[in-house]
Amino acid sequence: MDALISKWHQELELFSAIKPLIILEGNVLDQYRYPVAGSIPEDELVPLPRYLHGYLTDNGYDQVVFYSNLMGFMNPYAPGMVEQYARLAGVQAQEGVIPAEFKGNKADTAPNIIRRAMTQQKAATATVLELASHYIVTPERMDQHDVNSFNLLMQSALSAATVRTPMGRRQNLLIILVNKLNDLPAWFYLNNPVCKVINLEAPDREERKRLISGNAFASFFDSTVYRTDMPYYQQHPEELERLREKFVGLTEGLTFTELDAMRRLSKQECTPIRELCSIVDLYKYGIKENPWELLSMDSLRNAKQDFEKRIKGQNAALERTLDVVKRAVTGMNGLSSSSTAKPKGVLFYAGPTGTGKTETAKALAEKLFGDESACIRFDMSEYGQSHSDQKLMGAPPGYVGYEAGGQLTNAVKKNPFAILLFDEIEKAHPSILDKFLQILEDGRMTDGQGNTVYFSETIIIFTSNLGIYVKDALGNRQPNVTMDMDYGEVEKRVRAAIEEYFKLELGRPEILNRIGENIVVFDYIRREAGEAILRAQVDKIIRRMEEQKGIRIKIEDFAYESLKEAALFDLSNGGRGVGNQVEALLINPLSRWLFDNEVLSNADVLIEGFDVTAKPPCVRCKVMEDDHA
Amino acid sequence: MPENLYNLSDIVEDLWGASAQMEEKKPAAPQQPVYQSTFPPFEQLWKTADDTVDWTDALAHDKPTDGLTSQNLWAFFHQHAEKVLQGDTAAYVEVLQAANPLGDLAAYAQSFDVETLNADQLQVSFQAKAAYLGKSEGETCRYLCAVALRIARDLMALLPVREVIVLAQQEGAALLNVAFDRGELQKVRFSFIDPVAFVTACGGNFVK
Numbered sequence: 001m002d003a004l005i006s007k008w009h010q011e012l013e014l015f016s017a018i019k020p021l022i023i024l025e026g027n028v029l030d031q032y033r034y035p036v037a038g039s040i041p042e043d044e045l046v047p048l049p050r051y052l053h054g055y056l057t058d059n060g061y062d063q064v065v066f067y068s069n070l071m072g073f074m075n076p077y078a079p080g081m082v083e084q085y086a087r088l089a090g091v092q093a094q095e096g097v098i099p100a101e102f103k104g105n106k107a108d109t110a111p112n113i114i115r116r117a118m119t120q121q122k123a124a125t126a127t128v129l130e131l132a133s134h135y136i137v138t139p140e141r142m143d144q145h146d147v148n149s150f151n152l153l154m155q156s157a158l159s160a161a162t163v164r165t166p167m168g169r170r171q172n173l174l175i176i177l178v179n180k181l182n183d184l185p186a187w188f189y190l191n192n193p194v195c196k197v198i199n200l201e202a203p204d205r206e207e208r209k210r211l212i213s214g215n216a217f218a219s220f221f222d223s224t225v226y227r228t229d230m231p232y233y234q235q236h237p238e239e240l241e242r243l244r245e246k247f248v249g250l251t252e253g254l255t256f257t258e259l260d261a262m263r264r265l266s267k268q269e270c271t272p273i274r275e276l277c278s279i280v281d282l283y284k285y286g287i288k289e290n291p292w293e294l295l296s297m298d299s300l301r302n303a304k305q306d307f308e309k310r311i312k313g314q315n316a317a318l319e320r321t322l323d324v325v326k327r328a329v330t331g332m333n334g335l336s337s338s339s340t341a342k343p344k345g346v347l348f349y350a351g352p353t354g355t356g357k358t359e360t361a362k363a364l365a366e367k368l369f370g371d372e373s374a375c376i377r378f379d380m381s382e383y384g385q386s387h388s389d390q391k392l393m394g395a396p397p398g399y400v401g402y403e404a405g406g407q408l409t410n411a412v413k414k415n416p417f418a419i420l421l422f423d424e425i426e427k428a429h430p431s432i433l434d435k436f437l438q439i440l441e442d443g444r445m446t447d448g449q450g451n452t453v454y455f456s457e458t459i460i461i462f463t464s465n466l467g468i469y470v471k472d473a474l475g476n477r478q479p480n481v482t483m484d485m486d487y488g489e490v491e492k493r494v495r496a497a498i499e500e501y502f503k504l505e506l507g508r509p510e511i512l513n514r515i516g517e518n519i520v521v522f523d524y525i526r527r528e529a530g531e532a533i534l535r536a537q538v539d540k541i542i543r544r545m546e547e548q549k550g551i552r553i554k555i556e557d558f559a560y561e562s563l564k565e566a567a568l569f570d571l572s573n574g575g576r577g578v579g580n581q582v583e584a585l586l587i588n589p590l591s592r593w594l595f596d597n598e599v600l601s602n603a604d605v606l607i608e609g610f611d612v613t614a615k616p617p618c619v620r621c622k623v624m625e626d627d628h629a
Numbered sequence: 630m631p632e633n634l635y636n637l638s639d640i641v642e643d644l645w646g647a648s649a650q651m652e653e654k655k656p657a658a659p660q661q662p663v664y665q666s667t668f669p670p671f672e673q674l675w676k677t678a679d680d681t682v683d684w685t686d687a688l689a690h691d692k693p694t695d696g697l698t699s700q701n702l703w704a705f706f707h708q709h710a711e712k713v714l715q716g717d718t719a720a721y722v723e724v725l726q727a728a729n730p731l732g733d734l735a736a737y738a739q740s741f742d743v744e745t746l747n748a749d750q751l752q753v754s755f756q757a758k759a760a761y762l763g764k765s766e767g768e769t770c771r772y773l774c775a776v777a778l779r780i781a782r783d784l785m786a787l788l789p790v791r792e793v794i795v796l797a798q799q800e801g802a803a804l805l806n807v808a809f810d811r812g813e814l815q816k817v818r819f820s821f822i823d824p825v826a827f828v829t830a831c832g833g834n835f836v837k
């Protein structure tokens with residue numbers, strides 16, 4: 001295989017020749033794949049300090065020494081180098097260590113020693129400051145000793161000497177490893193002409209692929225599993241390639257250390273080659289059974305009928321919703337994208353109020369995960385402030401509520417297999433939409449505590465009333481769609497209004513792009529659907545009364561017709577409006593009548609009529625004597 | 630062939646040495662079996678096993694990745710990894726000869742004969758030691774099962790086989806035959822099992 005050299009390594013190679021001060025920030029605690037055979041074998045994963053030792057010695061540096069404020073100067077990989085470094089800097093090493101504090105007035109503080117080593121021309125030296133984020137309490141509250149120490153380091157870099165070596169000229173180097181750049185005082189690196197900051201990022205796609213290619217692939221499996229499974233994949237290399245691609249997609253954002261841990265986990269669990277990707281779930285979520293894989297095709301085949309029992313009159317919307325689910329189940333989700341770590345599906349439910357948007361999300365949760373509570377609802381009207389993102393993702397360190405974490409991140413951490421329902425998304429602050437961009441694109445989010453939460457097993461549903469009303473030229477709210485329009489017209493107008501909102505009003509077309517073709521417009525509750533909703537609600541009330549009180553209720557046909565006419569008179573509030581009418585015309589008057597007539601249990605009641613014009617509405621009932629007997 | 634490649638006998642001796650010293654401090658129990666005073670006890674035998682050889686790591690790396698295996702031993706594994714992972718039985722034989730995985734069981738049984746039936750199966754026969762037999766039928770069974778289980782564990786640790794068939798004999802007469810499946814062995818917590826019950830569950834056949 002050709003050498004694959006990471007971007008940061010290339011930058012290090014480039015800038016170490018011209019800048020004596022290199023700051024490596026970011027993923028400094030990770031392991032890295034050594035790209036070319038040298039003092040470290042090619043492709044071996046090693047901790048960053050060992051990597052740097054290998055790289056620097058392979059490139060002609062005579063002395064490579066690591067400093068930490070706890071241990072002093074040392075080199076666990078070549079202890080002899082410390083002795084020579086000590087001689088160059090005019091200090092004494094004790095058993096392979098040069099003890100030195102980072103700050104203070106003494107002549108032998110670490111910055112003083114480094115300055116002497118950097119300015120000498122006898123041997124090419126590289127000094128690596130490890131864990132440099134922890135040398136001072138905070139850059140904002142440095143005392144004079146802290147300032148002096150960093151000042152000395154800066155002077156060392158400014159006056160670094162160049163040394164002639166058998167491999168050519170080398171500049172004495174100071175490399176500082178920090179978790180975050182702002183762990184160092186800004187004046188130290190900003191506008192510093194001899195300083196180069198290099199970011200250490202998680203391994204990219206090519207590097208992850210390299211990790212599971214060639215013989216390295218074998219090391220992901222138990223020996224017996226590999227011996228047994230591999231002959232099949234040698235016959236079907238295209239399947240192996242697909243498996244690798246999927247794994248590479250699923251592991252986006254993971255560090256080398258995590259990937260290596262995953263490798264060992266796979267081996268320990270004797271994961272078959274065909275189930276390689278399941279190890280990602282096991283590693284991320286700690287569970288072996290993925291509810292997505294437990295879904296039976298039969299239950300999905302009948303899903304539409306099951307949904308129609310709960311959601312009336314929304315054929316098109318249900319069809320679109322199930323399309324997304326089927327895509328997720330068949331694994332075709334994300335095929336058009338480079339990342340397979342994206343959520344399983346994204347749906348944007350739009351439409352008039354009371355048309356079953358939230359109910360569909362709940363029904364979907366029950367269908368997919370066997371429990372309605374797997375639908376986690378966030379009322380986005382509660383997130384209308386610019387700082388509301390902290391409620392969702394958690395406050396940063398030092399802020400109130402930091403310990404509590406974020407509502408969204410906590411929920412997904414607790415239950416990674418869920419439907420996330422963001423109700424009335426248009427009411428959220430636009431800054432929150434930025435967070436959603438990351439979730440939709442990368443499928444992950446890091447909370448305030450630094451924990452990464454994965455959304456790759458979730459379905460994300462946004463609901464919105466956008467497009468139902470629009471503002472006219474005077475800024476007045478006008479209906480954009482009405483009940484007398486057919487579904488096609490409603491869908492067209494609502495879609496257009498949503499696009500206009502994101503593109504023009506919000507100025508964020510990229511959000512619309514992430515939602516893609518997944519805008520699902522719910523139709524108005526039409527007369528036929530209204531009748532079905534009314535029937536379902538009345539039947540439910542009758543059933544409950546019998547189950548709980550032993551009261552068997554019958555409604556005369558003409559009475560039911562009058563109830564229907566009244567309840568369905570105005571369907572502009574959708575199914576919720578029908579429910580409100582049932583409450584007002586049936587439940588309240590009936591319970592009043594039962595109470596007034598002391599019919600509290602075990603009776604047969606016939607509803608003869610409804611007086612819907614009375615204030616309040618009332619029912620005409622009678623108890624059927626001996627009818628049941 | 631690299632010398633002394635895979636012999637844990639020193640460690641095992643250390644272990645027994647320590648337990649023997651502890652035994653000396655206890656007052657002699659009148660009903661203890663005679664063999665405990667003259668032969669090493671087998672009560673821990675199935676609870677330990679040789680380290681598992683990571684053939685896939687050995688294939689991928691030419692230097693030890695575990696920080697424990699010696700360079701020489703790793704080099705041997707690296708050299709044989711490809712063939713072993715292809716299920717080459719000739720390579721199995723080479724590895725068995727070099728590693729001598731049952732050498733540390735000499736105190737408990739003798740005349741080990743390991744046969745590679747195919748890439749998935751090994752068959753081992755051994756002669757039981759008379760000193761461990763005959764106190765009672767239960768103790769004999771326990772001894773045979775302990776040794777059989779340990780043999781299976783050691784061989785599965787060394788080679789990527791799915792099944793190890795163990796035949797225990799004495800003077801040509803069969804005492805026990807049992808086939809151990811890797812999948813079953815992987816599920817077991819050896820510290821908590823009774824070897825006789827486990828061998829029975831594996832379909833072990835005790836010949837009376």
